[in-house]
Amino acid sequence: MDVILFRYGQPARFLLQFATIIPLYSSYSLLITSMLHLLGVNLPDQKVVSVALTYFYGIGPLTARKICSRLSFHKECKLSELTEGQLNQLSGVLSEMTIENDLKRQVAANVQHLRQIGTYVGKRHAMGLPVHGQRTRGNSVTAKKLNGKMLRKYSTVADTAFTRQAMGMFQSPLSKHQN
């Protein structure tokens, strides 16, 4: 079985020559479940196309429905029923969109930009606090967990105390009292 490696970050503009069917063993039975490997994502073969497309980061139910409408896939069409030509068309449409790591990088870049130009939103991301005006006296657990994560993961600037001071973007809540 040939395996095609899709390089993350580069839009796959070439047509899908053949999909990779990966046999998997379910942990609850000895049945083999086949998966379709498409643009770096394993899609379950038995799922309806409009549902399977939501497995991509950046595609929700509405976008998936629009993709199916564009390619004339009916609502109950499953991935296993698609022909090679239809899979090629699907791959072509998906490659035109910003999804998966492209989208993650774009979001991270947007947040990084906001931080670099010194906006309030950028500072909130940097401090790992809610951005949209939520209360921080209580709750804000999700924001503290997620905000700024992308900055820490994808930042091109060395994340040291010196750079932070030099940038002047990070101020701890206690710093102004100390000064």
Added chain:
Amino acid sequence: MISATKFTQPASKAARHFAGIRLLSSSPIVAAEKNANSSRPKADRTQSMAFTKKEAGSKRTRSGTSTSVNLSAANPAYYTDPPKPKLDLLSKDTATASRLNTFMQIDDGFLQNTGKGRYPGHLAADFKLFGKPALLYRQVTQTLVDQMAQNAETAPKRATVLDGQNGAGKSAELLKLATVAATSGHIVIYALSTLPWVNSSRPYGPGYKSDLFVQHELVNELLRSVVAVSRDALNKVPLGRSVTLGKKTLESEKTLADLIDLGLQTPSLAHDALDQLLDIARTQTVVPVFIGLDEVNTLWCQTSYRDQEDNILPANRFRLARSFLPFFEGQGLAKGWVVGATSYAEVRFMPKDLKTKLNPPPAIPIANPDLVRDPGVGELSFDVLKVERLSSAEAWGLMQFYQKANIVTTPVTEGLVAKKWVYANGNPRQMFAGVTTYF
């Protein structure tokens, strides 16, 4: 009366009981039972005798396809073979007034050719309980059969649509009519359900150089059913002109069966073949044509399909629906009949304006010019035949058959029939539900 002088224990068991002395041990009784049961085979409690484990697989394949009871090992005291009442097969010869209010069997071959194991409406549950596909021959059935015999000579100008309440028997009447038409030598174009045409469950695609959408798979299935049911009638009708489908051309001497066979060979030509079939069949006078569409309201509905811009498609944007719409909008046949049956089961595929036209509001005595101009209340382009509730004689025939089929186990009396008939308001589906509530 117990003697108060001296207490002595009576000898026999009965005497002791009479004396008011309670037995302290039941061992004699238990021993007696064991002796009586020694002749019966002992039950094997290590494995189930009747119930078997369901086969592994997806829920969809497991449920509804096989019973969990292993009938070969079932206790005959509880699982008996269902009775199979002998019924006459519904055909052109048996569809007479003498068979009114009796059940008649529908040809299973016809159902397999048209439905591939599916049945129209909610008849699947009925046929399963009956053990065979069988329907009641009603007065309205006789009316329709007589009308069809008349139309076989001179076709009416307008199509007919059967309408009525849920469970009134519209789909059943259309099925009976199609069965009689098939045995009468008609060319039968019968679709037992047009829901797959509009509910986005089957493949579709944009037409070539056309703003219409095509559904090759559905048309292919329809053509297969037509040729399977009416091959003899199709072979009698010559094309009358040369017909070109794709790269092949059929001479005028060829028949409609050859046309359909050519369309079946290439799925992309199915629509062209259907259009040519309908065009030639409606103008020829050799063999009468019967076109029957169940759930015909879907021809005017907003479908669940969407175009490339994600806009909802109306049914008339599909070539398949477009092929049949003219028959319900004034285009008639030379010989034969076009009949449709509405369905209110899927409300989203019943257009509101059509529903209002089929069930117009009560007439207002004071003339209201605004109401007259209301587009929702207008004339229909087809005739409507209301399928009414069962008559008392029909209800009696229904219950008699239910008793023969062991669906009703109590004796069928006039009181019982009247009770079920009144409770159901004469609705056949509600009567069936009334006798099978505890199944």
